[in-house]
Amino acid sequence: MKMTTFKDMYIAELQELVSVESQLAAALPRMAEVASHPSLKDAFGNHARETIVQGERLKSLLRMHGADPGLHTDQAMQALIGETAKMVSILPDDNLRDAALIASAQKLEHYEIAAYGSAAALAGQLDLRDDQRLLHDSLDEERQTDALLTKLAKGEINQDALAA
Numbered sequence: 001m002k003m004t005t006f007k008d009m010y011i012a013e014l015q016e017l018v019s020v021e022s023q024l025a026a027a028l029p030r031m032a033e034v035a036s037h038p039s040l041k042d043a044f045g046n047h048a049r050e051t052i053v054q055g056e057r058l059k060s061l062l063r064m065h066g067a068d069p070g071l072h073t074d075q076a077m078q079a080l081i082g083e084t085a086k087m088v089s090i091l092p093d094d095n096l097r098d099a100a101l102i103a104s105a106q107k108l109e110h111y112e113i114a115a116y117g118s119a120a121a122l123a124g125q126l127d128l129r130d131d132q133r134l135l136h137d138s139l140d141e142e143r144q145t146d147a148l149l150t151k152l153a154k155g156e157i158n159q160d161a162l163a164a
Helices: 006-034 038-064 075-090 094-125 129-163
Strands: none
Touching (some): 006 038, 006 075, 006 094, 038 094, 094 129
């Protein structure tokens, strides 16, 4: 897609976010599967379901703008997920693996937070208030997931990893 306008740039950001959510929706069940702590498994499972909803939200926005949702593969998310898989494969201890999964998941979340924040700002500049509201909904969900991961890490999982 050739970008010649500010709105084109905004549409490209939404397409990138569709790719981010699609890749994450595929990765989260695998992360839940290798997590050992029940609360972490639940967090990944819940976020996988939320991620699917967020992806549909983005596709709906793109369709409203007459744009194809599937034109982009986000390479940064691809790399972050690859690093997560590599980390998981080299940590045989359940406690260490769970701590590493949280650290990796928070990198993924922070990337999403940055991407949603940028897209929402672009929507605001374009005076697309409904788009902006929906993007802020997803941004808030990502922040809540990040906060939950921090709580899990500080509450028990990182202490267990320290003792391993």
